[in-house]
Amino acid sequence: MKRWAGIAAAVMLGMSLSLTGCGKAVNKGPSAPLVKTIVIGEDAKDAKDTFSGTVHGFFESPLAFQTGGRIMQRYVTSGERVTAGQELFSVDSKDAEEQAAAARSSLDAAGASLKLAQSTLARYEKLHAANAISDLAMDQTRNSYDLALTQYRSAEAALSRAENNLGFTTLVADRDGIVGTTLYEVGQVVAAGTPVVTIIDDSKLDVYISLTEKQYGLYSVGMPCEVTFWALPGVKVAGKVREVAAAPNAATGTYDAKVTLENPPQDVAVGMTAQVKFTDPDSARGFMVPLSAMASQQASPSVWVIRDGKAHLQKVETGRYGKDAVEITSGLKKGDRVVTAGVARLSEDEEVRV
Numbered sequence: 001m002k003r004w005a006g007i008a009a010a011v012m013l014g015m016s017l018s019l020t021g022c023g024k025a026v027n028k029g030p031s032a033p034l035v036k037t038i039v040i041g042e043d044a045k046d047a048k049d050t051f052s053g054t055v056h057g058f059f060e061s062p063l064a065f066q067t068g069g070r071i072m073q074r075y076v077t078s079g080e081r082v083t084a085g086q087e088l089f090s091v092d093s094k095d096a097e098e099q100a101a102a103a104r105s106s107l108d109a110a111g112a113s114l115k116l117a118q119s120t121l122a123r124y125e126k127l128h129a130a131n132a133i134s135d136l137a138m139d140q141t142r143n144s145y146d147l148a149l150t151q152y153r154s155a156e157a158a159l160s161r162a163e164n165n166l167g168f169t170t171l172v173a174d175r176d177g178i179v180g181t182t183l184y185e186v187g188q189v190v191a192a193g194t195p196v197v198t199i200i201d202d203s204k205l206d207v208y209i210s211l212t213e214k215q216y217g218l219y220s221v222g223m224p225c226e227v228t229f230w231a232l233p234g235v236k237v238a239g240k241v242r243e244v245a246a247a248p249n250a251a252t253g254t255y256d257a258k259v260t261l262e263n264p265p266q267d268v269a270v271g272m273t274a275q276v277k278f279t280d281p282d283s284a285r286g287f288m289v290p291l292s293a294m295a296s297q298q299a300s301p302s303v304w305v306i307r308d309g310k311a312h313l314q315k316v317e318t319g320r321y322g323k324d325a326v327e328i329t330s331g332l333k334k335g336d337r338v339v340t341a342g343v344a345r346l347s348e349d350e351e352v353r354v
């Protein structure tokens with residue numbers, strides 16, 4: 001029994017030493033750190049975005065009457081081309097015509113009074129020169145003339161206002177263009193200042209797109225892009241950002257932007273669905289990388305670049321800063337793999353796992 005007990009003890013000791021040796025082999029050295037990266041130039045990771053939008057006129061003017069009333073005539077239809085000054089709608093002008101007639105009568109009466117005051121003043125001036133009337137009578141005559149002149153000028157202004165109001169009963173196009181949306185029909189009552197029709201100036205064309213909060217800082221006025229159209233396969237038009245809203249749209253929560261088309265073909269029409277692609281971000285705005293990619297422990301702007309499985313510190317120059325991204329204007333090229341997470345624990349020429 002003692003012999004078997006000794007053999008068992010020896011076996012247990014051997015197993016213990018073997019397991020201890022295996023543990024030492026597993027912990028032979030620290031493993032390479034795991035990092036998260038992006039590849040510069042990849043569409044999905046380099047903020048080169050595509051947006052859907054709609055073609056609009058360069059100017060779209062909602063027109064309204066300056067006086068209210070019942071719509072009596074509609075002279076145009078949606079889609080019709082009009083010229084500046086062309087009549088579009090008219091409202092009931094009966095009241096305005098009566099006011100203009102009354103103002104005209106008042107002017108005629110004021111003109112007659114002024115004519116009488118002028119002739120009286122001329123006679124009294126001759127009598128006064130001959131000392132036939134007193135200074136008081138002369139002053140009263142001059143005052144009567146001044147009063148008649150003032151009343152005449154007031155009547156002239158009243159007639160001008162009445163005639164303007166009469167002109168306001170007809171709504172005319174403010175520019176050449178196409179009739180867009182019409183919001184009222186004959187017989188409806190419209191208030192002054194309420195939009196009735198939209199005139200679209202299609203001498204130039206825009207594409208309206210929307211930017212999210214994260215995209216807002218990446219696109220600026222003057223940035224070039226390429227625009228294609230769902231209804232026109234194969235047609236590509238150069239575009240340029242004309243306007244980016246300073247505040248988000250209250251209805252959508254996104255920032256509205258307008259892209260102006262440069263020399264679009266005649267087939268491109270208002271209302272078409274378009275796709276806007278910013279095709280040259282490298283030259284237009286540099287490379288956009290997440291803020292987390294910046295090596296904060298360095299005095300000058302730097303990022304970690306992975307080459308042959310090892311980390312290398314690369315100095316860069318930065319441009320605009322967005323909410324979550326920064327523009328790299330120099331120091332990187334397409335195809336560079338940049339570390340975006342885990343930069344704080346890296347060292348030069350260190351092996352990493354991607």
